[in-house]
Amino acid sequence: MPADPAHPTNPARRDLLRTGLTTGAATALGLAATAATAGTASATPGQGPDSRTLTLTGHLPTGAPDFVYLPLEVPDGVREIAVSYTYDKPPVPAGTPGNSCDIGIFDERGTDLGGDGFRGWSGGFRSEFALSRGAATPGYLPGPINPGTWHIALGPYQVAPQGLDYRVQVTLRFGEPGPDFSPHYPPERARGRGRAWYRGDCHLHTVYSDGRRLPEEVAAGAREAGLDFIVSTDHNTSSSHAVWGPLAGPDLLIIAGEEITTRNGHWLALGLEPGRFVDWRYRSRDEEYPRFVRQVHRSGGLVVPAHPYCPYVACQWKFGYEQADAVEVWNGPWTYDDESAVDTWDAQLAAALRGGNGNGANGNRGDGNRGRSWLPAMGNSDAHSAPQVIGSPHNVVLAEDLTRDAVLDGLRAGRSWLAESAVVELDLTATGNGRQAGIGEELTVPANAPVDVRLTVSGVPGGTVRLITDEGQLHQESLPAAGSGTVVWRTTASLAAYVRAEVRHPKADGTPGQGNSMGADLPWGPMAALTNPIVLRTEDR
CATH class of the missing domain: 2.60.40.10 (Immunoglobulins)
Structure with a gap:
């Protein structure tokens, strides 16, 4: 959606969201690269004893797997892996999608859906990244560089009729591994006012996915907006969880979360165990979504479909609402798709509460709803960068105190209302x-x-x-x-x-x-x- 010409300082929210879509190339679990991708690997001349560079090239046709995994053999003694990539963008007829390809990496533990091998994802927001024991590019997880077969993950989000030619350059740097990374997770409690109404934005992005604000800028923006709490929801990665600790305080509760961007809609996992990521590599027809709903609910978190009527590719919600704990009906500046979301939500209220007995058609909801028959509404800014306004809108929640569990309980129960600003x-x-x-x-x-x-x-x-x-x-x-x-x-x-x-x-x-x-x-x-x-x-x- 273009920016409002009457308000030139108002961000084109949907344009910014579209720019960020490649960060969420989330689809059915793909296959490893095969001969069909015409993949090749070569060494770069002039390598020194402290590094080794490999170049991986290949061609992906239209209809390529949702994810293509390029195996990378990592020997003993590697202290850092650095990756850069490019792909061609041939001209296409008007109305035809052009090439768009995301990237991430999995370590020697493998690429299994929901497995332990995930080491980072930047979608299409970055053309290069690096990771080592003690540090990593935002979006990626520091940790041991163990020997074994790693995989560069390509996500061909869109492939032009001509196909997509990719080139991935990997540099392995050798040496002492250096000190371990020390995460600083935020505390689960801030200085509250006891049972009271607390304001919070539960959908925010930073440079750890496709946002342009640093975490410290987001925290400052939340305080400026008069918020009591925020939830960190970078796309498809838990990497930012470890940096929020010093930015929280008695006046600001920061809760770990993630925006899971599948090809059949985006959803928010609110209240994750810090450091845990939720996989996104599936479609509705794969029937994997309930598995990850259970993962979030086991940690006491909430499952919230996000901007369900967003008009862009892969954003419309296709998983149903039976296992959701709430639904985001208001996302950033008010638009037509918010009107549609509210209308759908209101129709669901009427069905669930018909007859005034609170036991309507949806009386037996998913395992995270604890007997509540109706689905609460939420509103969040989904702010990525200036001039998008943090906290517009946000949720005003009646909670027993300013703690992670109390805030999530209030949202889960629907003891909340949505506000444009403080x-x-x-x-x-x-x-x-x-x-x-x-x-x-x-x-x-x-x-x-x-x-x-x-x-x-x-x-x-x-x-x-x-x-x-x-x-x-x-x-x-x-x-x-x-x-x-x-x-x-x-x-x-x-x-x-x-x-x-x-x-x-x-x-x-x-x-x-x-x-x-x-x-x-x-x-x-x-x-x-x-x-x-x-x-x-x-x-x-």
Whole structure:
């Protein structure tokens, strides 16, 4: 999607995402290089006693395996492996994908899916990398350079009709291995306020995948945005986990994670055991996704499909939502695909909560959902580089304290709402029959007892409040120019299985928008805040 011409400083989010797609060449597990790839290896003349350089070349035809593994024999005494690569980019007709090829490396432990051999991935973001016992290029894992058969992994993300010619140069440098790398993982606790609402962005990238911000710049941006926590989600690698420790602090909780970029959609693994990576080399039809869902759930983490309606190749979500813990319905600046994601999510709420009993069609969800029948919504910035804004949007989570487990528990339970920025404040409650419930909670009342829904909001000048149930929008009200106000609306549990709130900015023409608009523009103004539902249950069910 091109940048908004009316806001030239606004990043072209989808263009930046497309640039980063090659970092996520994630597909079905490929085959090792064979004669079909016409691969060859040669030594480079003029090598010294302290190094040896090999050049691997080959041709990949259209329809090549998702991953091609080039074997590399590593002898004793190697202290560093340095790799660079190029591939041809022949002209193609308009509308035809051109060549795009990613790269990574696996050590002597092998290339098995989910195995221990992973040593790094940079997708298409870098043309060279190096790794040794004590250091590695961002995206790669420092560690022993053991002798054996290593593999350079090529990911031909797109192959032109002419095919793809590649050239990989590998330099093995010999010598003493040097000291071990010392990881500095972030602590799992920060100085909290006890049970309170905490703000956090759960989808962020750094130079350790396809971002252009250093981790210290991301941490500084999070603090500037008024966030209490962030999750590190670099594409297809755990390499950044080990550098966040010194950047966390009493005022900022940093949680380890990963964005897993398959050919059938991207998903966030939030709350990983630091240093553990989640494999991405599969498609929906391979039926490997549940295996990695279980891996994340065993660590207490969350599985969150990301930007499910992103229009670019391999971004649309194809794995279903049954095993997810939440879904990212708002990704960066508000666009059409966010509208689609919210609409789909709302339809799922209605199906899961129909009849007000909380046990709808999706009542038995995956093993990470712990009995909750409905899928919470999340919003994250997916910020890669300036001028993308860290924390726009972010999640405001009711947690018992500012700890990894408490924050994940709050997100898993849907005790959260989504905010454009820390300027926006919001409170939503439902009260009836002497009881009260808040966001992500249930209110059980007699079927026809009055239920008063109360929304207090600030920070959205001239905004529009929408109260939405399983029947759709049932109340709309405008906020004053100052941006603060309280809206009260009455319903019953017999009429509404749930109620949730949206707060929208005015449209570009200054109008609040209408739900039945058929114009070319979005039917409503951009989102400023979005809540998870309050579930209404009847006592006789």
